[in-house]
Amino acid sequence: xxxxxxxxxxxxxxxxxxxxxxxxxxxxxxxxxxxxxxxxxxxxxxxxxxxxxxxxxxxxxxxxxxxxxxxxxxxxxxxxxxxxxxxxxxxxxxxxxxxxxxxxxxxxxxxxxxxxxxxxxxxxxxxxxxxxxxxxxxxxxxxxxxxxxxxxxxxxxxxxxxxxxxxxxxxxxxxxxxxxxxxxxxxxxxxxxxxxxxxxxxxxxxxxxxxxxxxxxxxxxxxxxxxxxxxxxxxxxxxxxxxxxxxxxxxxxxxxxxxxxxxxxxxxxxxxxxxxxxxxxxxxxxxxxxxxxxxxxxxxxxxxxxxxxxxxxxxxxxxxxxxxxxxxxxxxxxxxxxxxxxxxxxxxxxxxxxxxxxxxxxxxxxxxxxxxxxxxxxxxxxxxxxxxxxxxxxxxxxxxxxxxxxxxxxxxxxxxxxxxxxxxxxxxxxxxxxxx
Amino acid sequence: xxxxxxxxxxxxxxxxxxxxxxxxxxxxxxxxxxxxxxxxxxxxxxxxxxxxxxxxxxxxxxxxxxxxxxxxxxxxxxxxxxxxxxxxxxxxxxxxxxxxxxxxxxxxx
Numbered sequence: 001x002x003x004x005x006x007x008x009x010x011x012x013x014x015x016x017x018x019x020x021x022x023x024x025x026x027x028x029x030x031x032x033x034x035x036x037x038x039x040x041x042x043x044x045x046x047x048x049x050x051x052x053x054x055x056x057x058x059x060x061x062x063x064x065x066x067x068x069x070x071x072x073x074x075x076x077x078x079x080x081x082x083x084x085x086x087x088x089x090x091x092x093x094x095x096x097x098x099x100x101x102x103x104x105x106x107x108x109x110x111x112x113x114x115x116x117x118x119x120x121x122x123x124x125x126x127x128x129x130x131x132x133x134x135x136x137x138x139x140x141x142x143x144x145x146x147x148x149x150x151x152x153x154x155x156x157x158x159x160x161x162x163x164x165x166x167x168x169x170x171x172x173x174x175x176x177x178x179x180x181x182x183x184x185x186x187x188x189x190x191x192x193x194x195x196x197x198x199x200x201x202x203x204x205x206x207x208x209x210x211x212x213x214x215x216x217x218x219x220x221x222x223x224x225x226x227x228x229x230x231x232x233x234x235x236x237x238x239x240x241x242x243x244x245x246x247x248x249x250x251x252x253x254x255x256x257x258x259x260x261x262x263x264x265x266x267x268x269x270x271x272x273x274x275x276x277x278x279x280x281x282x283x284x285x286x287x288x289x290x291x292x293x294x295x296x297x298x299x300x301x302x303x304x305x306x307x308x309x310x311x312x313x314x315x316x317x318x319x320x321x322x323x324x325x326x327x328x329x330x331x332x333x334x335x336x337x338x339x340x341x342x343x344x345x346x347x348x349x350x351x352x353x354x355x356x357x358x359x360x361x362x363x364x365x366x367x368x369x370x371x372x373x374x375x376x377x378x379x380x381x382x383x384x385x386x387x388x389x390x391x392x393x394x395x396x397x398x399x400x401x402x403x404x405x406x407x408x409x410x411x412x413x414x415x416x417x418x419x420x421x422x423x424x425x426x427x428x429x430x431x432x433x434x435x436x
Numbered sequence: 437x438x439x440x441x442x443x444x445x446x447x448x449x450x451x452x453x454x455x456x457x458x459x460x461x462x463x464x465x466x467x468x469x470x471x472x473x474x475x476x477x478x479x480x481x482x483x484x485x486x487x488x489x490x491x492x493x494x495x496x497x498x499x500x501x502x503x504x505x506x507x508x509x510x511x512x513x514x515x516x517x518x519x520x521x522x523x524x525x526x527x528x529x530x531x532x533x534x535x536x537x538x539x540x541x542x543x544x545x
Contacts, residue, residue, distance in 0.1 A: 013497045078495035213493065216463065216542065218531055278531050279463065279542045347497050350461065358505035366461050 014075050014084075016352040018091040020423060022071020023345055025099055026337070027419040029063025034405065034412040036110075041401040045393055048322050049184060055110035060329040061194065062102045062125065066160070068337050069202060070094065070132060072344055073153065077136065080209055081150040083143025090135040097128035114174040122168040129161045148225045152205020155233060159197025166190045189243050191325075196259055197236050199333055200296075204228060204266050207293070207336075211270055214286055214343065215277035224269055231262040249310050256307060263296050284372065288339030288379055295332040299324055323393045330408065331386055338382060338415065342375055349422045357427070369425050370418040378414035381407045440468065441475040447514065448476050451485065454513040458505045461498060465541060471533025472502070474524065478517065485510050485519045490529045499523075 033056055037044070040052040047053070074091050078084055085091065101124025108118025136157055140150050167190050173183040208225050211217075235258030242251045270293045274282075282290070302324045309317050346366035354363045385407030392400035440452060455473060456466045467473060467489075475488035487506060491499045503521055510519035534542070 013495055013499065075497065079493055079497070082494050084495070214462070216531055216534075278534065278539060280544075281542075344497075347462065351497060351501060355501040355504065358501040358508065360508050365459075365464075 013078055013351075014091075015088055016348050018085075018088050018095075019071050019075045019348055020352075021095050021099075022067050022074070023341070023348075023419065024423060025095070026064050026068035026071065027416050029059050029067060029102070030334075031409075031412045031416050033059040033064060034409040038402070038405040038409050041392075041405040042398040044401065045319060045322060045396050047318055048325060049187070051110055051112040053322075055106050057325060057329065058102075058109055059106055060334075062098070063106070065199065065329065065333045065337065067098065067102075068341070069199075070098070072340065073202070073206070075344060075348060076206060076210070077139055077153070080147070080153060080206065081140050081143045082145040082147070083139055086135050086138040086142060090131050094128045094131040094135065097124045097131060101125040101128060108171075114171055119168070119172055119175075122164070122171050126161070126164045126168060129157065129164055133157050133161060148222055148229060149205050149209045152201055152208075152225075152229060155229070156198050156202035156205060159193055159201060159236065163190060163194035163198055166193065189240065192239060193236060195328055196232060196239075199328075200259070200263075201229075201232055203333070203336060204232070204262070207289075208266070208269060210340075210343075211286075211289070211293075212273040215273055215282070216279045217273040217277045219269075219272045219276040221269065221272075224265060228262045228265050228269070231258045231265070235259040235262070249307065252307055256303065260300055260304075263300060267293055267296065283367075284375060284379065285339045285343045289336055289343070292332055292335035292339065295327070295335055298331060299327045302327065319393060319396070323390055326393060327390060330389065334382070334386075338378065338411075341415070342370060342418065345419065345422050346370055349425050353425060353427055363427075370422050374414050374418050378411050378418070381414065382411040385411055440473050445478050447478045447485075451476055451478075451510060451513060454509050455506060458502065458509055460492070460502070463492075463542075465534075465538050467502060467506070469535040469538030469541070471529060471535065471538070473506075483517050485514060485517045486522070487519060488522045488524055490524055492529050494525050494528075 036052065036056050036059065040056065043050070044053055074085060101121045104117050104121025105125065106121075108114060108121060133154075136154055140154060143150070166186060169178055170183045170186045170190055173179045173186075179186060208228075212219060235255040238258065239252070239255035242248075242255065270290065274290065302320055306317060306320050306324060309320070346369045349369055350363075350366040357363050385404050388400055388404035388407065391397075392404050452468055452473070456468045458467045459465065460467055460470050460472070463470060470492070472491065473487065473489050475486070477486045478484075479486060487510065489503070489506060491502065496502075503523060507519050507521055510517070
């Protein structure tokens with residue numbers, strides 16, 4: 001029954017060396033995005049298809065949100081699939097390809113140069129996603145367990161690949177006509193398979209595992225999670241079909257209803273997990289993450305209004321579309337990341353620095369490795385900045401947008417402060433730890 | 437603490453009291469009241485301490501640190517014995533394994 005050395009090897013988690021570069025990269029990307037937002041705040045309401053707006057959107061979507069999710073995913077995949085990550089080398093390759101590809105793409109968008117370098121950026125990002133998918137697929141194949149969370153992650157990564165391929169086609173279509181319509185016409189397809197297929201599906205897959213786990217909830221409902229999974233994917237497939245082959249805008253209500261139903265069901269899942277929690281105290285990081293679940297409803301409401309207005313009149317409401325995009329990237333997804341960074345990163349850093357000291361002496365708590373006071377201020381600036389910026393877009397007010405983007409820049413500075421504090425953390429007595 | 441299977445020696449009681457100093461860093465509850473220790477036996481003839489334990493989730497990022505801490509804690513408390521740790525996931529950990537004291541603590545937190 002017992003092994004002499006202990007059989008703890010089978011539960012080894014992903015190395016911090018794989019994960020931390022993603023976290024660091026994402027933090028810098030968030031800072032750059034908020035600097036560019038401040039610089040472009042006054043003209044952001046002109047149109048959503050402007051070089052600076054495109055650049056900011058892609059820094060947020062790829063540099064901030066996707067890099068952070070990929071990093072956290074490499075750490076969490078073993079927990080979610082109940083098996084080891086197949087290859088650290090593939091994870092490094094995925095990081096390197098994306099880390100080079102993203103700036104090339106952003107540079108192209110910012111200066112509206114859709115030429116070779118920008119296209120190379122797009123290709124590198126696709127290669128990064130394929131590398132990630134291979135790593136994920138082999139990890140899942142080697143795992144003995146099959147669970148709904150693993151399906152969420154893998155399918156989300158497939159949708160990310162589809163998003164990137166459509167994005168590259170749209171990009172190349174500017175210089176060489178590859179698609180039957182203008183590039184601009186394909187933006188809703190590119191955006192929605194990315195937002196719903198990649199971000200929503202992945203957040204739900206990971207959230208449905210982590211939220212009950214962190215709350216120590218008695219609630220569990222795998223059947224409901226399969227329903228959510230089915231609704232989102234059916235909705236997305238219907239959306240792609242309607243977008244490519246149907247002319248009626250009214251038909252878009254079908255995928256919208258499917259995705260709306262999945263969000264309501266997921267919110268209900270989180271609410272029941274919260275109500276049936278054993279651990280009564282909910283920390284600040286979980287509060288921000290739970291807030292992001294509520295924030296999923298906001299873009300949905302705006303999308304309903306956008307579609308309703310499009311059915312009534314063919315002229316699109318640019319302000320609402322910009323608000324919709326802002327709420328998704330700076331609202332919903334950013335709120336999750338701001339909360340979840342400080343639920344995961346302190347533990348990764350703690351493991352890096354103290355795991356060999358465990359049981360040998362007093363070590364600090366992972367929660368003490370960053371400043372909770374800075375975290376609280378970051379949350380205050382973030383909520384104020386987010387609400388004000390949304391108001392600024394809707395009111396077309398340059399001064400409100402300037403104030404709000406300054407608050408969001410402060411948010412990213414405080415976020416980076418805490419991330420740097422964590423990444424640079426060293427034990428009181430350096431010699432006691434073996435970093436190798 | 438009441439759920440741990442032991443061979444009812446005084447050493448087991450002392451060992452479990454020592455293991456109560458190891459906290460799950462995320463939950464903030466000690467691993468004994470959390471229900472991570474399944475079985476603890478002292479083998480006098482072999483001079484070994486057999487500890488059968490689990491984690492709240494397999495591939496828990498803190499798993500290695502927690503098992504290292506158990507190993508070191510038992511070594512410190514009983515230097516003449518060799519601790520042998522076995523991680524098992526059948527049955528898997530669930531919230532019902534938290535002791536009454538642990539539940540009370542989490543409720544009051």
